Amino acid sequence: MEYAVKAANLTHSYISADSSILSLENIDISVRKGEFAAIIGRNGSGKSTLAKHFNALVPIMHGTLFVGGMNVADKNLLWQIRKYCAMVFQNPDNQFVSSIIKEDIAFGLNNYSITDNVDYRISSALEQAGLKGFENRSVHMLSGGQKQRAAIAGILALEPEIIVFDEATSMLDPKGRRGILSLVSELNKKGKTVIMITHYAEEAVLAEKVYVLSEGKLIGGGSPREVLTDMDLLNQAGLVAPLAVSFYYDLIKMGIRLKKCPLTLEELSEEICSLN
Secondary structure (H helix, E strand, O other): OOEEEEEEEEEEEEEOOOOEEEEEEEEEEEEEOOOEEEEEOOOOOOHHHHHHHHOOOOOOOEEEEEEOOEEOOOHHHHHHHHHHEEEEOOOHHHHOOOOEHHHHHHHHHHHOOOOOOHHHHHHHHHHHOOOOOOOOOEHHHOOHHHHHHHHHHHHHOOOOOEEEEEOOOOOOOHHHHHHHHHHHHHHHHOOOEEEEEEOOHHHHHHOOEEEEEEOOEEEEEEOHHHHHOOHHHHHHHOOOOOHHHHHHHHHHHOOOOOOOOOOOHHHHHHHHHOOO
16 A cells, blocks of 8 residues: 555653743654545644644654655655645745746746746646736736635645645635635546645545544544544533534434434535434
8 A cells, every 4th residue: 555644652742941832742644645634633733733734834853753754854855745645734925925827836846946837837826726827917816816826726736646735724714615625526526636734624535535633643534534523522522513513413312313414514414304
């Protein structure tokens, strides 16, 4: 089995002048090439610190981590790892270095010494991100969702194998969130390995594998149906269950039991309609 990411006993502490704060403790995570994995947890659970390890943005303190078969602890491989595994951050404004979209994307390509087919890469990336024809637009004139798509386009132009979305929807309105989630799912279907970091359990429904972090520890993992219907696990992590799951358990309290616990509102509707 070919792994895009494989971590074992990964441990990390943030050290200040007078204290040390443990942010990750003995994390074992593996993501297959082409897989869609979600890492969920409340704020402060360590999920963003873990995401930054995948992109070699923080050093390996203890344990091992391989990304695309490359040892993240090897400082000579940092640029190769960051090209192989790219990150989309929470606030797209923090990723822009130019006010014009094509110039911003071109800067990223130049940063990695990519000079071949630059115009094609830019137009292709924008089309994939749903911003076809936006090359000369100003990023300051875009909506929040469009800004995030532009940031994603900048990543796609680099043609990474893995894309890590670190709370990429948290600053968007519901419409913007749905649009980005749809794009993330589509990119995965086209072959990209996707790792989505989020505190919204409902977003993890789209994934193939879900990991749950709490206080720096991995406390659960499995398929979306296994993880997101486990109310004890979600409560332990301080997470809100998907609406359909919460509704399912509310119905049980009312003496109504559906055949299975739905993950989405569509599944919930089907289950309710099937009641005799």
